[in-house]
Amino acid sequence: MDLIELRAVTKIYGEGQAAVHALDHIDxxxxxxxxxxxxGPSGSGKSTCLNILGCLDSPTxxxxxxxxxxxxxxxxxxxxxxxxxxxxxxxxxxxxxxxTSALENVELPLIYRRLPARRRREMALKALTDVGLAAxxxxxxxxxxxxxxxxxxxxxxxxxxxxxxxADEPTGNLDSARSKEVMEMLVAFNRREGITIVMVTHExxxxxxxxxxxxFRDGTIEATP
Numbered sequence: 105m106d107l108i109e110l111r112a113v114t115k116i117y118g119e120g121q122a123a124v125h126a127l128d129h130i131d132x133x134x135x136x137x138x139x140x141x142x143x144g145p146s147g148s149g150k151s152t153c154l155n156i157l158g159c160l161d162s163p164t165x166x167x168x169x170x171x172x173x174x175x176x177x178x179x180x181x182x183x184x185x186x187x188x189x190x191x192x193x194x195x196x197x198x199x200x201x202x203x204t205s206a207l208e209n210v211e212l213p214l215i216y217r218r219l220p221a222r223r224r225r226e227m228a229l230k231a232l233t234d235v236g237l238a239a240x241x242x243x244x245x246x247x248x249x250x251x252x253x254x255x256x257x258x259x260x261x262x263x264x265x266x267x268x269x270x271a272d273e274p275t276g277n278l279d280s281a282r283s284k285e286v287m288e289m290l291v292a293f294n295r296r297e298g299i300t301i302v303m304v305t306h307e308x309x310x311x312x313x314x315x316x317x318x319x320f321r322d323g324t325i326e327a328t329p
Contacts, residue, residue, distance in 0.1 A: 107267065107300055108134040108157060113166035115152050115323075126152040128323040129166070136267075139294045139301045141311035144320030150304050151272065153320070157302060158191055158270045159183040171267065188216055192261030192299075196273035198253045200245040200260075206232060207241040210260045217264065231259035235289060251282030258289060262299070269293070271303040275310050287313045 115127040127149045134140055142150040155161040156168060159175065168175040170186065178186065192213075200209045210228040219227075232238050235255040245253050254274065261269055271290070275283035291313055294301050303314060311317050319326040 105136050106133045107136040107138075107171055108132070108302075109167070109169040110153075110156070110163075111167040111169075113153075113156065113163045113168060115149075115156065115161070116164045125323045127156075127163070130323075130325050132318070132325065134300060134302060137294070137298045137300055138316065139291065139314045140303070141314035141317045142302065142304050142320060143306070143308070143311055143317055144326075148320035149323040150320040154270055154272055154302065154304050157268075158193060159187050188213065189264065190267045192264065192266035192269045194254075194257050194261045194269065194271040194274045196276035198245070198250075198257045198277070200253055200256060202245055205242045205244055206237060206248065206256045206259075209245070209256055210263050213260060213264050227263050228259070231263040232256070234262070234293075235259045249282075250278055251285060254278060254282070254286055255289070258286070258293075262293065262297075265297075266299065268300045268302065271301060273304055273306070275305070275307065283307075283310060 110130060110132040112129045112131065113127055114125065114129050117124045117126055130153070142153060144150045152161065156163055162176065175183070207225070207228050210231050211224045214224040214227060229238065229241060232241050235258055237252060237255055237259065240248060240252060248256065275286055278286060287310055290301055293299050305311050
């Protein structure tokens, strides 16, 4: 079953002679529970596509359906609800709050859902346990290694039990050993929990962990095996 469908999606930045086609009439389908890696050189359109999937940007033209919902027809508030309740995000730079503990960082998405403090704490601690960091729950990011910080970011992305995890270069700031740990963790969550994962990466060895690789070039999808 297709969870995500893009049809003839185009994204244009600028106008007239300065217009840039970041995406040019792409079609893309992603099944529930699939792990997909989007690859391509800088400027190929893969990050623009990820931003559209995450409702952080909107297509200039075309159709985006998420779980049978026509996304371009949603209001800004409705898109925010979709992001908050159905999507999780992992970024290359971790994006953790430096002066708050790992536990508080993981709790953050649940605050926007207005869950009671006790319930938030329970869910955040479980998420940290799932990534092997329960013992580090009260440490700040500055007291954690890069690999540990990314695991906190993964826990934060998964704490709300999203349908889709969107990962933008999740191993870009890690050494090879920590990268392998993170990728094995993502594969485990994908297989055990059935979470759909869409990952942008430049690294073929990281993309090899995915079920399917999608190659972007000049705003188009070059090949979809």
